[in-house]
Amino acid sequence: MDILETAARTLTDRANRHGDCYVTHQQIAALWSAYLNVKISAPDVVRLMILLKVARSQRGNASDPDHAVDIAGYAALLDRVQDDMTT
Numbered sequence: 872m873d874i875l876e877t878a879a880r881t882l883t884d885r886a887n888r889h890g891d892c893y894v895t896h897q898q899i900a901a902l903w904s905a906y907l908n909v910k911i912s913a914p915d916v917v918r919l920m921i922l923l924k925v926a927r928s929q930r931g932n933a934s935d936p937d938h939a940v941d942i943a944g945y946a947a948l949l950d951r952v953q954d955d956m957t958t
Contacts, residue, residue, distance in 0.1 A: 874936065878944035892948055893955035913956065917949040 882892075889895055896913035904911045911919075921942055928938040 874939045874943050877936075877940045878947060881940065881944050882947060893952050896948075896952050913952045914949060917945050917952055921945045921949075 886892060893913060896916045899916045900911045900913050903916065924938050924941045924945065928935070
């Protein structure tokens with residue numbers, strides 16, 4: 872199975888386990904905003920999670936396919952979260 876197929880399957884699994892991605896990332900953004908005293912949006916949360924995966928790939932096993940799968944999944948999630956903001 873390739874990276875994009877694995878990421879798509881993971882997104883479906885996460886949606887079934889954790890609910891609507893936009894609502895979840897709005898909640899994370901609200902909590903992070905309150906903690907940091909800086910306005911953070913749901914798309915910001917997704918972008919920051921991509922950066923977290925980049926940092927892990929730099930510090931850990933760079934060839935671990937989990938990093939690429941997660942980054943691809945977050946990229947797809949970013950598209951969904953941004954679409955939800957415009958509707």
